[in-house]
Amino acid sequence: MRVQEKTINALVVVGLMALPLIAFVNDEPFTITLATRAVILAIAAVGLNVILGIGGLVSFGHALFFGIGGYSMGILAHHAQTYTALDLGFLTTDGTKLMPVIWLVAMAVSAIVAYVIGLLILRTSGVYFIMITLAFAQMFYYFSISWAKYGGEDGLSIYVRNDFPGLNTLIPIQFYAICFIILCIVLFLYARLQASPYGLALNANRQTETRVETVGLNSMKLKLVAFVISGAITGLAGALFADLNRFVSPTMFSWQLSGELIVLIIIGGVGRLMGPVIGACVFITLEHFLGGLTDFWHIFLGLILLCIVLFARGGVVGVLTGKEGAHV
């Protein structure tokens, strides 16, 4: 049975709208929390998909941006809840509990960090790129563990979820709505980006760098822009994730998390618009149900992932549409 990719995409969006509403009607708030988690991880993975899917660069360190987003939220909200001043040298603020402001800060900081790191590392490629992104994420991981001012390994707890004007974010369905709308916006931007002249150039750059250079485009610049956009989106997801848990800790920087983001994309299908979203939903569902079956559920998760690699090339979308690669 072959299905059109568009049909799948529509079904996923409808499902993501319907499921939480059903859970809301049946009064199952935890299902909504799980769905929120899936949506936020999906946003992070869409961010990664910009550099990985369109740009063809495997970043094994995207937890770096996820963590920066998380800590942006954590630090701002921590200062706001303890009424202490945050002195940045050029600016002193009391922090904030306003989500839109936090999001902007998270994206801006992630983008700046992505720009600086990108300048250094985008000259490498292949496995070297995989490893150097890992190295930078590890640096931040170890730094955050010993950063006593913001909790070190204990992390930072934010007792009340941050505010969004006009909504009560502590009610699961309302926070879900915020995250879902952001996911839709991010997906829309991703689709526009992919189809734009820039996206096409980036895609061409993935295939052959030299050809792109010969038509007068700057390959380095193409990749750098993609890396910055990618980092900013993942940073935004990090801020949302921290708000979902009302907690940030160094595990947001861990290499396991970087690995999980990659896993989400592969499960769904690399370079597909909805790949990360489907991957996140599948992964969260597996984690939830297998975890209830046995203490040794990691074994089964591992086996399922192996089967996906060996027998379902192109991920879920690839299998359903019967087209292995997104770029065929």
Added chain:
Amino acid sequence: MKKLLLATAATLLYATAAIAEVKVGMITTLSGGGAGLGIDVRDGFMLAIKQSGRDDINVVIEDDQRKPEIAVQLSDKMIQSERVDIMTGIIWSNLAMAVVPSAVNQDVFYLSPNAGPSPLAGPGCHKNYFNVAWQNDNLHEAAGAYANGVNYKNSFIMAPNYPAGQDALTGYKRFYEGKLSGEIFTQLGQTDYAAEIAQIRASGADSVYFFLPGGMGISFLKQYADSGVDTPVIGPAFSFDQGILQAVGEAALGVVNTSQWNKDIDNPTNSGFVDTFQAEYGRLPSLYASQGFDTANLLLSALNVAEPSDADAFRDALRAANFDSTRGDFSFGPNHHPVQTIYAREVIKEGDVFTNKIIGTALENHSDAYAADCKM
């Protein structure tokens, strides 16, 4: 007739109890690296529940994989969909910091069977939070007091560079009166201590105090024994517990460590616990198992007095700590942390099994340094 009445009353009581089922949510580490501790807490806890014979207590157990974000998610699940009255089980301080503040603010009771981070004992204390194990600094403070007692004047101290490690050294220094020949922060998860041992050798210390939980401690002790440095070592119970002692082996023999519990504490509750635990699970109980067991018994003692739905009465019943602890005397201080005696133990070999025996008291009726900051 009287008998019949009593029986009817009992049935009625039982019936009401069965309707008002108590739900307990246990979030603990059951898979991955630190699973041994969570399994012990769970087994000790469930043993006490089983012994109580009550079938109106529903314990929901979930595995946090030692990841804070998973623990938070499970806590949401416990509160939102399971609608538990009481939560317990968390092993690690960083996970406790992620879960406890928001849980107790949602009117759930939390009984900590292991972690006791300082913020929750001081300014962040809460009327619904009870710690049944220790405040994190306690065993380290006891080690400092023990060092004074045996006249150590020049300690070399060492812990990983993370909040619990920093608290550990602060705790030791709070009671220790001698001077320090060295103070080192190692990396979290470090497995090789050759460099640190060389520094200990060069420092001329008369004693070494270390806090290296889990595999870190095993590595350090094996390497230390092999290095030929013979400066005496003291540590908290975590590196000398029943579960990991067998993995350290001879290297741990004779080492003094501080603990609020040991299997040879002489009281009927404790000897009963040690015997039944061994019969039930086929292994000697650990410190963590005893903490799980005590936590469940505290809970049971409060449930005998009040329902969790009557929060004030239930809280008072918990605060009374009217249960037989495996540790003997046990009561709560004003910040709901234990006031208890902490012992010095020595590692010995019983037949083929490495275990501990108590050699003295390090601190009598000890509470913690943060109680004064707690405004409840």
Added chain:
Amino acid sequence: MSTILIIEQILNGLQFGVMLFLMAAGLTLIFGVMGLINLAHGSLYMVGAFAAAAVAGATGSFLLGLIAAFVAAALAGAIVEMVIIRRLYKAAHLDQVLATFALILIFSEGTRWLFGSFPLFLNIPSALSGPVTLPGGIQYSLYRLTLIAIGLAVGLGLWVLIERTRIGVQIRAGKNDREMISALGVDIGKLYTLIFALGAALAGLAGALVGAIQSVQVGMGEPVLILAFVVIVIGGIGSIRGAFVGALLVGLTDTLGGVFLPELFKLFMDNGAAQKSGSALASMGIYVLMGVVLIWRPTGLFGARA
């Protein structure tokens, strides 16, 4: 800080480095010849340590334990290669990452299922325990000296194997031109299985050797795996020589950084603060080293130039 202490710390760095080399050698060989990123290499390290602990515990012989570690890891490697890895050689790096990530999950939880959640016991054999006195009055662990010797011997052995034997010729040829050597009648499938098993056996050996002075527990392989990756990336992927130099660099940086950075910070800070910031910086040290090397040489010290 005395000269003796400095020499002792350099020995510690060397010892750490040569053990990393045992891990990194297999990893870099597998990548160089088959083009495979094997995240599960750390699991083979763990398999070795557990096999050694189980056999040494049952027989009381450390040597038998070492042999068991070597054999068990080689077997596990060969089986995994034939059942799963073989299908991944032509796949994208991304698929390899996912598949071997899945293998880590299976190995770790499988080991926990077999051996339980508590660490196992494995100790230094009594013949090698305790310190010896080196020239200059340095007290140093005999076992650690033995580890340095074994590491150097394995390095030498690998060099002989690759440069001086028929299999070595095939391996080198396999790196350069896969089609050509199969055209010459070499059974490439067998060669790949052999290389994978060899890499696995080295990792298992490292696990057993290091397990005797560390904790034999589930998950012990992952931190080493990350370090081994750092090593081969610094050295240049596919280069045994690079892995050797990279391993020593990482070993020395990590050990000496942890000792000397806090000392350095003490010059302008109080003791406690210097300890905290010094060790924080030291934990990032090797990643800084790797970042600097890659920015300077994007394909590592001995990697093929693009």
